[in-house]
Amino acid sequence: MSKVDIISGFLGAGKTTLIKKLLKESSLKDEKVVLIENEFGEIGIDGGFMREAGVEVNELSQGCICCSLVGDFEKSLSEVIESYHPDRIIIEPSGVGKLSDIIAAVKNVKSQELELDRFLAVVDAKKCKMYHKNFGEFFNNQIASASCVVLSRTQDVTEEKIEECLDIVRELNDHAPVVTTSWDDITGDQILEATNNKEALEKALVAAELEHQHEHEHHHHHHEHDHDHECECGHHHHDHEECECGHHHEHEHHHHHHDHDHSHAAIHDEESKAYFDEDDLHDADEVFNSIGIETAHAFSHDELDEKLKVLASDHSLGHILRSKGIVKGKDGKWFEFDFVAGDYEIRETTPDVGGRLCVIGQDIDAHKIYALMKG
Numbered sequence: 293m294s295k296v297d298i299i300s301g302f303l304g305a306g307k308t309t310l311i312k313k314l315l316k317e318s319s320l321k322d323e324k325v326v327l328i329e330n331e332f333g334e335i336g337i338d339g340g341f342m343r344e345a346g347v348e349v350n351e352l353s354q355g356c357i358c359c360s361l362v363g364d365f366e367k368s369l370s371e372v373i374e375s376y377h378p379d380r381i382i383i384e385p386s387g388v389g390k391l392s393d394i395i396a397a398v399k400n401v402k403s404q405e406l407e408l409d410r411f412l413a414v415v416d417a418k419k420c421k422m423y424h425k426n427f428g429e430f431f432n433n434q435i436a437s438a439s440c441v442v443l444s445r446t447q448d449v450t451e452e453k454i455e456e457c458l459d460i461v462r463e464l465n466d467h468a469p470v471v472t473t474s475w476d477d478i479t480g481d482q483i484l485e486a487t488n489n490k491e492a493l494e495k496a497l498v499a500a501e502l503e504h505q506h507e508h509e510h511h512h513h514h515h516e517h518d519h520d521h522e523c524e525c526g527h528h529h530h531d532h533e534e535c536e537c538g539h540h541h542e543h544e545h546h547h548h549h550h551d552h553d554h555s556h557a558a559i560h561d562e563e564s565k566a567y568f569d570e571d572d573l574h575d576a577d578e579v580f581n582s583i584g585i586e587t588a589h590a591f592s593h594d595e596l597d598e599k600l601k602v603l604a605s606d607h608s609l610g611h612i613l614r615s616k617g618i619v620k621g622k623d624g625k626w627f628e629f630d631f632v633a634g635d636y637e638i639r640e641t642t643p644d645v646g647g648r649l650c651v652i653g654q655d656i657d658a659h660k661i662y663a664l665m666k667g
């Protein structure tokens with residue numbers, strides 16, 4: 293029997309950091325664990341880090357999170373069970389994945405060998421309010437469907453900010469225990485202990501089912517009305533479906549009618565209006581885009597710092613929400629960096645097989661970003 297934990301959280305919330313902490317400091321370290329990551333981005337960055345920690349990583353291809361997830365993901369999950377018979381499977385969905393979709397996909401796997409154990413939403417206390425306003429469709433779904441909510445970066449914010457974050461969480465989810473203590477002050481075991489709540493799990497399953505039904509009905513409606521396509525082969529079918537003719541039909545982006553200048557401002561202005569209409573549901577790849585860059589350039593610390601500053605401040609590049617990477621430095625050094633909605637950090641690290649980075653955001657200008665970050 294393999295238990296399944298899903299660790300969701302918006303872009304850069306701290307999912308990978310939390311998983312590492314749990315694997316190191318909690319009873320999970322004595323279990324045979326397989327991690328499944330579903331990265332939204334062209335280059336897997338975390339894979340290398342996690343392999344260092346001795347965990348199997350099975351990265352799924354990027355793409356439409358909602359639809360392609362189901363095919364690829366269920367197959368991947370079944371394969372993992374058959375090949376490894378792990379005690380536990382930890383699923384780290386893409387930051388823009390909807391938790392209710394992942395839960396539904398896991399429930400779809402017809403295996404007696406699976407038991408859903410916990411669904412976490414990691415919520416960045418620093419960005420909670422802004423994400424709630426601007427990306428509620430994705431962000432709120434993760435919180436609403438969670439059996440436990442773990443706030444991250446609470447050491448960086450005021451008590452008021454934590455309260456504000458709690459209010460947002462409680463508005464969406466009244467059953468999940470919420471961890472508000474800074475991760476530096478508690479052990480992985482304490483966090484894991486807080487997430488062992490069967491009653492919250494039952495309620496989360498019901499909440500996720502409702503969220504999913506809402507999505508599903510919407511998708512049907514959506515597809516029936518404006519997303520059916522006639523393929524060159526003469527077949528009529530929905531977007532995202534691989535036709536028997538082998539053609540994959542890119543969906544059309546009907547939703548990009550937003551005023552870009554307004555939205556550029558929106559992400560930096562907490563009081564601005566929500567980006568989406570409440571009832572208009574989207575797939576992640578209609579809303580977010582990403583670019584992966586491989587580079588052999590050796591960056592000086594200052595140069596990298598300068599480039600990340602530009603990424604944070606130059607709105608003509610688009611709304612940059614997340615970037616991470618490993619790049620070669622000068623004098624045999626290597627750097628890894630993390631950029632989350634305007635905040636970033638650069639750390640020295642050990643050499644890797646090649647420099648690579650990814651940038652994820654909304655309406656991003658891939659050419660400009662490439663020119664900036666390639667080196």
Ligand SMILES: Nc1nc2c(ncn2[C@@H]2O[C@H](COP(=O)(O)OP(=O)(O)OP(=O)(O)O)[C@@H](O)[C@H]2O)c(=O)[nH]1
Pocket residue numbers: 301302303304305306307308309310386387443444445446475476614616630632637
């Ligand atoms: N000290 C501390 N660092 C945090 C916390 N949460 C996130 N971080 C840092 O934030 C950055 C992003 O964290 P990740 O764990 O990579 O976030 P993620 O959710 O896995 O990111 P994606 O996979 O890109 O969505 C890293 O530099 C972390 O060290 C926290 O609560 N405490």
